Amino acid sequence: MSVFCPVEKSFWLQKVCESNYRKLLDLLPDLSRAGAVATARTMGRPPLYLRLLERSRYTLLLELSHDFAPEHGRSREPALKIRICLDSKTAEALSDHCRPFVLDALKKEQARAVLDYKWSLNYFLARWLDHCLAKNYRFGAWQSEAEPCLATA
Numbered sequence: 001m002s003v004f005c006p007v008e009k010s011f012w013l014q015k016v017c018e019s020n021y022r023k024l025l026d027l028l029p030d031l032s033r034a035g036a037v038a039t040a041r042t043m044g045r046p047p048l049y050l051r052l053l054e055r056s057r058y059t060l061l062l063e064l065s066h067d068f069a070p071e072h073g074r075s076r077e078p079a080l081k082i083r084i085c086l087d088s089k090t091a092e093a094l095s096d097h098c099r100p101f102v103l104d105a106l107k108k109e110q111a112r113a114v115l116d117y118k119w120s121l122n123y124f125l126a127r128w129l130d131h132c133l134a135k136n137y138r139f140g141a142w143q144s145e146a147e148p149c150l151a152t153a
Helices: 009-027 109-135
Strands: 035-038 048-055 059-067 076-085 090-095
Touching: 009 076, 009 090, 009 109, 076 109, 090 109
Parallel strands: none
Antiparallel strands: 035 048, 048 059, 059 076, 076 090
């Protein structure tokens, strides 16, 4: 994957999060009425799996993963946890399968390290969403009864 490291990283991080929100809307147009789980399939590719972890009035916490070899047990990667802010129309990646949440990873680091960490997660999300859209993944209806949401506020 190519690397893009802008000078005004905080400004561009906000722009990437706004772009990620729009891309998620392309994948799942009915995002604000999210149910428990949704699956997107496209020919010859692993399913894309979306699970609602938490819901509040203005935010959602989702996990987005490919489901590799579902017939042989679950292997979901990259298991990106994404906070969706419905009012500000942003989607921020918080962690993935091999990287912990920002605050857990960088408890005593300087602000620059936190910004770099957030940038790498969100730039990855942007590129991955581009890939998913280019491969024609689209989510249909949410399934409410399959797995309940972990938390609501």
